[in-house]
Amino acid sequence: MEINTKRALITGITGQDGSFLAEFLLDKGYKVHGIVRRASTFNTDRLDDIYADPHESGANLLLHYGDSTDGSSLRRILERVQPDEIYNLAAQSHVRVSFDQPEYTADVVATGTLRLLEAVRDHVTNTKREVRLYQAGSSEMFGAAPAPQNENTPFYPRSPYAVSKVAGHWYAVNYRESYGLFICNGILFNHESHRRGETFVTRKITRALGRIKLGLQEKLYLGNLDSRRDWGYAGDYVEAMWLMLQQRTPEDFVIATGESHSVEEFLNLSAEFLDMDWRKVVELDPRYLRPTEVDHLLGDGTKALTKLGWRPKVTFQNLVRLMVDHDLELARQEQTLTRAGHHFKPRGVSHG
Ligand code: NAP
């Protein structure tokens, strides 16, 4: 671990990216603070490996209750933490769900970003400290714009989620230009891992095929198999977030692999690793179709390579492999518990 005196604050620390970023920054010697929203069950599973009881001295990961819909909590946390770097990752991040909950999605993703920017603006004015902020933008903002997409491609959002991310992006640009704040927009293409939420298509596939392979589930219901995504590995992408904030001047960057695959290709490869024929177990369920789809996302990451020296390390093949292996192991554990008499109830409503 490197020696460092910097403090980072991460919104959305309990999510996939938040957990990878927290690990990455702890390794660099940062003191990491995260904002956790209150839930009736524990939502910190992804942090279990790095979380230490704050009563013990030397804990470098500290969690605070707060919510992107609650500006006063954000302001209080800023005052308490006095961060050098802020990573705004909090979001209702599921595109399909954003059609069901458009107002809430806008409140968290668009207005939540604005609340944080306002809090940072006042904090910087009052304290004269330099605070750097990373805003989690998304390739979804490109939506229907033809591939490949780069920093100069005009946005054409196709969902309430994407519209909200576009608003967050332009709020961030405006605060950078109006108040001279150090803010970078990362425009990240899809990135996955064994910690990906189970209602996103990649994890839904690897989780279900693992269970079907071991006889724990019969069918996998999916929507559109034709859309194409530029899928990378989340562990690689959090480094790019950090690199953006280490530059001399704040700029926006596309982060992508430069390679796209269809959902069907992801299915094919996952099934091939498991020696299965997915056509026998996959069925179409229209509930997983979106009113407007994004057909093809393919990023051109030339600027990130040139200016940040960033390139992805994990290939598509290796990404699928690591997710399949992880989820087969999870299914094995479930099988062992089932055989020992443990009863797993079916999951609740799934919008994934
Ligand atoms: P994720 O796994 O869905 O995590 C989202 C995080 O936001 C979770 O910690 C969640 O808390 C938190 N959150 C949700 N609503 C909140 C609220 N009202 N107040 C405070 N926190 C809230 O998403 P991810 O994949 O890590 O993505 C991180 C960020 O990058 C998101 O902004 C996402 O939109 C964006 N992004 C992701 C990708 C991708 O491919 N993964 C690509 C481009 C952009 P809970 O754990 O309690 O739900």
Ligand code: GDD
């Ligand atoms: N979730 C899901 N579930 N998607 C399905 C399914 C299904 O059963 N069947 C087909 N798909 C298709 C979707 O229609 C979409 O075209 C593609 O699989 C990928 O869907 P998701 O994995 O849900 O991801 P996304 O591309 O919509 O959004 C993710 O990436 C964005 C970056 O481009 C999320 O992580 C967003 O938060 C992120 O901004």
